[in-house]
Amino acid sequence: MLLAIDTSAGTSVAVVDGGRVLAEVGSAETMRHAEVVGDAIAEALAVSGIPIAAFSGVAAGMGPGPFTGLRVGIAAARAFAFGAGKPVLPLASHDALAFERYRAGHAGPLLVVTDARRREVYWSLYGGVDEFGIPLRSGGPGLSRPDELPHRDVPRFDAAACSAGSLGVLAGLTHLHQRAFAKDEALYLRSPDVTPSNGPKRVTG
Amino acid sequence: MSESDPLVLGIETSCDETGVGIVRGTRLLANAIASSMDEHARYGGVVPEVAARAHLEALIPTLKEALATASVDLADLDAIAVTSGPGLAGALMVGVGAAKALAVALDTPLYAVNHLVGHVGADILDAGGGPGHAIDAPTIALLVSGGHTSLLHVRDLVGDVELLGETIDDAAGEAFDKVARVLGLPYPGGPQIDRAAQGGDPAAIRFPRGLSLPKDLERHRYDFSFSGLKTAVARWVEQREDAGESVPVADVAASFREAVADVLISKAVAACLDRGVPRLLLGGGVVANARVRELAQQRADAAGLTLRIPHLSLCTDNGAMIAALGAQLVMAGHAPSTLSFGADSTLPVTEIQVR
Numbered sequence: 001m002l003l004a005i006d007t008s009a010g011t012s013v014a015v016v017d018g019g020r021v022l023a024e025v026g027s028a029e030t031m032r033h034a035e036v037v038g039d040a041i042a043e044a045l046a047v048s049g050i051p052i053a054a055f056s057g058v059a060a061g062m063g064p065g066p067f068t069g070l071r072v073g074i075a076a077a078r079a080f081a082f083g084a085g086k087p088v089l090p091l092a093s094h095d096a097l098a099f100e101r102y103r104a105g106h107a108g109p110l111l112v113v114t115d116a117r118r119r120e121v122y123w124s125l126y127g128g129v130d131e132f133g134i135p136l137r138s139g140g141p142g143l144s145r146p147d148e149l150p151h152r153d154v155p156r157f158d159a160a161a162c163s164a165g166s167l168g169v170l171a172g173l174t175h176l177h178q179r180a181f182a183k184d185e186a187l188y189l190r191s192p193d194v195t196p197s198n199g200p201k202r203v204t205g
Numbered sequence: 206m207s208e209s210d211p212l213v214l215g216i217e218t219s220c221d222e223t224g225v226g227i228v229r230g231t232r233l234l235a236n237a238i239a240s241s242m243d244e245h246a247r248y249g250g251v252v253p254e255v256a257a258r259a260h261l262e263a264l265i266p267t268l269k270e271a272l273a274t275a276s277v278d279l280a281d282l283d284a285i286a287v288t289s290g291p292g293l294a295g296a297l298m299v300g301v302g303a304a305k306a307l308a309v310a311l312d313t314p315l316y317a318v319n320h321l322v323g324h325v326g327a328d329i330l331d332a333g334g335g336p337g338h339a340i341d342a343p344t345i346a347l348l349v350s351g352g353h354t355s356l357l358h359v360r361d362l363v364g365d366v367e368l369l370g371e372t373i374d375d376a377a378g379e380a381f382d383k384v385a386r387v388l389g390l391p392y393p394g395g396p397q398i399d400r401a402a403q404g405g406d407p408a409a410i411r412f413p414r415g416l417s418l419p420k421d422l423e424r425h426r427y428d429f430s431f432s433g434l435k436t437a438v439a440r441w442v443e444q445r446e447d448a449g450e451s452v453p454v455a456d457v458a459a460s461f462r463e464a465v466a467d468v469l470i471s472k473a474v475a476a477c478l479d480r481g482v483p484r485l486l487l488g489g490g491v492v493a494n495a496r497v498r499e500l501a502q503q504r505a506d507a508a509g510l511t512l513r514i515p516h517l518s519l520c521t522d523n524g525a526m527i528a529a530l531g532a533q534l535v536m537a538g539h540a541p542s543t544l545s546f547g548a549d550s551t552l553p554v555t556e557i558q559v560r
């Protein structure tokens with residue numbers, strides 16, 4: 001039994017039991033993660049009817065995604081896991097998107113692409129899935145201008161938002177088959193966007 | 206203080222300090238702080254994205270440290286309090302997201318509180334872990350840091366706080382940082398200016414006191430402005446350098462510091478006298494400045510005011526002050542916040558608790 005949280009685009013929270021999604025709630029809004037996340041967790045728990053003690057972990061979507069929102073979900077996942085005394089199971093959000101696509105019938109290579117704002121996109125390349133249906137990432141996640149996107153020969157999946165239900169089911173499979181989780185760090189793929197100062201500017205001409 | 210007083214955990218992430226504090230009623234049990242100040246030094250000021258990233262990494266370790274220091278179990282908490290604003294939006298959101306998830310995981314009431322009112326609430330606590338005390342109200346509160354410069358009239362900590370004035374441009378702490386750069390001193394500027402000013406003549410250069418002329422006082426009696434002061438110092442230093450003369454760093458630092466302290470304390474004391482309030486409370490990191498404290502004491506004594514300055518560890522941003530304010534709200538019987546509040550970078554002080 002897992003709680004799953006992803007805020008790499010909108011806010012998505014789910015309760016999953018193995019391959020079953022017992023509850024999935026959220027909001028597509030991309031600017032209100034902090035407002036939405038608490039009610040979304042409470043509602044997912046209520047809808048599923050699962051007591052917190054029954055959970056075995058918290059799946060966290062680590063991005064890539066716009067930083068401000070992405071962090072809210074990771075902070076919430078870590079805090080919930082800490083409060084509940086359960087481990088965090090970090091996964092790249094793109095892996096969950098690829099997982100969804102493969103489950104819908106796609107086979108072979110796949111390029112997952114999501115919006116990175118500022119006229120750039122995030123991308124991840126997959127060669128296919130393993131025997132358990134877990135996507136095999138062979139490149140990325142990376143950041144690119146749309147016209148410089150690599151692997152253009154590969155079928156492309158432009159995704160708008162990552163579903164915490166898919167993230168949770170993938171986390172369950174990853175755990176069950178003892179595959180590697182992602183590093184427990186946010187996938188920012190951009191520096192904090194500042195240049196160190198070179199001393200004071202003159203105020204007189 | 207008794208064992209029946211509420212055990213409250215406070216989370217503060219409005220600027221560059223990740224603070225987690227734990228109080229029981231008015232007694233301080235833990236005040237754990239992780240600062241990203243060193244990461245900002247190379248930029249010469251707080252970089253919001255750098256601060257927000259640091260909060261995400263520091264939050265759980267700081268939480269663990271506070272719980273260990275207080276010897277408290279999460280399950281024992283009666284409430285969680287978190288800063289909803291004002292502050293840096295992206296930084297605030299880390300604390301808000303974490304606090305909500307923690308509150309749901311623990312099924313604990315959550316109080317979304319105002320950072321500035323939290324600074325006032327810090328005065329309840331005894332940094333040594335003593336029993337603490339009630340806030341003497343009414344009081345005027347002068348809150349000065351790198352992020353804010355605000356003058357408040359506090360009639361009731363959990364019910365009635367009025368903003369009298371605030372900076373219309375830079376925070377006082379920012380002015381210290383910028384003038385330190387002009388003088389070739391490292392970040393953060395406050396302690397550097399304080400050190401450089403030793404032995405300097407505070408009357409050597411008459412730098413401007415922002416918004417202190419009679420015409421400004423009509424509209425901005427309790428507001429502050431440090432942008433003109435900062436420019437005046439830079440111009441003065443540049444003219445010296447252009448003339449090939451050496452810059453008397455101690456005199457410039459002392460004169461600048463005097464200008465800041467003078468205008469801060471003058472306006473705060475004026476507010477006490479205008480409002481007939483016999484108390485002045487200082488808060489915020491700039492309180493670390495020796496001259497600000499000294500001048501406040503002199504002027505308060507002269508005006509017959511009681512001056513209160515919490516311990517420095519409770520003046521800089523911290524989670525204990527947020528927990529203290531949360532505990533006061535609990536004890537006053539206020540209902541918890543709903544889970545739908547957000548991070549409000551410009552939250553007004555009149556909103557002591559966000560519903």
Ligand SMILES: [Zn+2]
Nearest residue numbers: 324350489522
């Ligand atoms: Zn502050």
